Amino acid sequence: MSAPVHVALEMDQSWRYAAPAAMARFCAGLKERRIEALRCGGCGRRYLPPRPVCGNCHLPLADWVPVADEGRLEAWTVVHVPILDPRTGRMREAPYGMGLVRLDGADTTLNHFLAQSDPARLAIGQRVRAVWREQLAGAIDDIRHFEVLA
Amino acid sequence: MSAGALRRPVYVSGIGESRPVPRDPRAIPEMVLEAVQAAYADARCAHTDIDAVVTASVDLLDGLTASNIAVTEVVDAVMKPETRISSEGLAAALHAAAQIASGAYDAVLVVAHAKTSMADYQGLTRWALDPIHVQPLGADFLACAGLQAAMLADGDPGAERRWAKVAAERRRAGNGTFLIPSSVEEILLSPVIAAPLREGMCAPLGDAACAVVLTAGSAAVRLTGVGWDLDSHALGERDLRRWDGLRRAFARACAVAGMDPRGMPIDLVEPSCFYPHEEEMFRAATAIGERAELSPDGGLFAGTAPVVAGLSRFAAAARGVRAGRAKRALAHGAWGPAGQGQAVAILQAGA
Known part of the structure; x- marks a missing residue:
């Protein structure tokens, strides 16, 4: 078997994403520590993050409803593999907790980091609360992570 | 086959x-x-x-x-x-x-x-080429099209003006959403982007x-023929002067439709040609004559997007049949470097 051929290539490429109108409003809300979901007029499901269309009913969504920054931990994991944080360009140290959080007022879950990385202290069903950054930019990481409530 | x-x-x-x-x-x-x-x-x-x-x-x-x-x-x-x-x-x-x-x-x-x-669309197409012997050269799909056009223009001194005329005709028929040079002379004066192709010879993306x-339920337009084909990815493994993949795809579509490819009574043709030289290759591969109406609304020169192009041609052909402008229409799609992939659909009126 021959050795792999190594060809050193360096390519830079960036994309200019247009945020859907719903996501733009969601992000604007974050800048004011406000979280909103979109409710389907057909089945009533409240989508967070907001989606342009209900996947169940295929109806466009336009009914905004308020959501709390507290909720229930629906799933959790602790990751032990360091990752390159695309927002900072620096390695994110491991281990770190990651969870699916269903905020009060929403029917879907939000994927986010958890303050807690000790598996012994994490459990599905725990109450969690958003920990906001001091400086808000209108992005999902305006929430630093979710912390488990006592 | x-x-x-x-x-x-x-x-x-x-x-x-x-x-x-x-x-x-x-x-x-x-x-x-x-x-x-x-x-x-x-x-x-x-x-x-x-x-x-x-x-x-x-x-x-x-x-x-x-x-x-x-x-x-x-x-x-x-x-x-x-x-x-x-x-x-x-x-x-x-x-x-x-x-x-x-x-x-x-x-x-x-x-x-x-x-x-x-x-940068063309920049992205670099990633779709062989990583060992093409990517390091910086080649992209535009360069591939230029290579193909250069092969076709070789020994054909009238090619450039002929292609400019085709591009001008298609642009005139388009809807004008894209502001681009549209006369033959303007096209011939537009910047060379991958010789011999000039900016005005490229369908605007x-x-x-x-x-x-x-x-499955009956409607005004019926799809009777389908065919597609994938040629070698490597440019060096194909005769770039011909779209052999299209010839095979067209033959398959005709066979599915139960028709003789040499005597196909097609009234409307909607090819996916991003450059005028591709239109010439399309005509050669399908033997579509001058009788059929080709790209009456400007085809891709009215403005297009990769991936969407072929389906939009399908939609245009179906509209032509539905409107009674054609009894039988052909839609074409192409993808990959220099038209590696080819697809053909034949539509006709009625149930």
Whole structure:
């Protein structure tokens, strides 16, 4: 078997994403520590993050409803593999907790980091609360992570 | 080569588009939703009538692995069998037709989208070429087209002016959304971008989405012939002066339609030609004569987007048949470097 051929290539490429109108409003809300979901007029499901269309009913969504920054931990994991944080360009140290959080007022879950990385202290069903950054930019990481409530 | 007739009739029941524009400020799901809703309205159907979905999108263009995940809801694929084709919208339509012809589904939605304004499109196509012996050269699809055109122009001193005339004619027939040089002289004075191709000889690329509803139930337009083909990826393994893949795809489509390719009475032809030299190769591969109306609305020179191009030609051909402008029409899609992939659909009027 021959050795792999190594060809050193360096390519830079960036994309200019247009945020859907719903996501733009969601992000604007974050800048004011406000979280909103979109409710389907057909089945009533409240989508967070907001989606342009209900996947169940295929109806466009336009009914905004308020959501709390507290909720229930629906799933959790602790990751032990360091990752390159695309927002900072620096390695994110491991281990770190990651969870699916269903905020009060929403029917879907939000994927986010958890303050807690000790598996012994994490459990599905725990109450969690958003920990906001001091400086808000209108992005999902305006929430630093979710912390488990006592 | 063997190809039999479709086992069940397939009809074009609905067409919807988010028309090509140089830069659509909306997000991809918003563009796609416009096309899907228009197709549903045209087909007078609801999302509950759709059994399955076939989408066409390319991860590199969207900057997203599995680019269909961003449009799952808007293409109505939640809790439905979705197939994603990462090549061309017309290929997606032909796969949807196969699903109907097999009896698996009665109604299939086909959706294609691309947004070239998001990034450097030609730069991205570098990633679609061989990583060891092409990528290090910096070659992209435009360079491949230039190589192909150069081979065709070799020993043909009239080629450049002839191509400029073709481009000018197509641009005049287009809708003018894209501000581009349109006279023969303007095109011949436009910058050379991949010799011998000049800027004015390139179909303008932008952002677009297209959706089509195919059904087993009768409608005004019937899909009778389907054929597609993939040639060698490596340019050096093909005779770039010919689209042999198209010749084979066309022959297959004719066989499925039960027609003699040399005597095909086609009234309307909608080819996916991004450059005038491709139109000449298209004519040579299909032996389509001057009698058929070709790209009456300017074809891709009215503005287009990769991936969407072939499905938009399918929509244009179906509209022509539905409007009574043609009894039989041909739609063509091409993808990959220098037309590596080729697809052909033959449409005709009535049940």
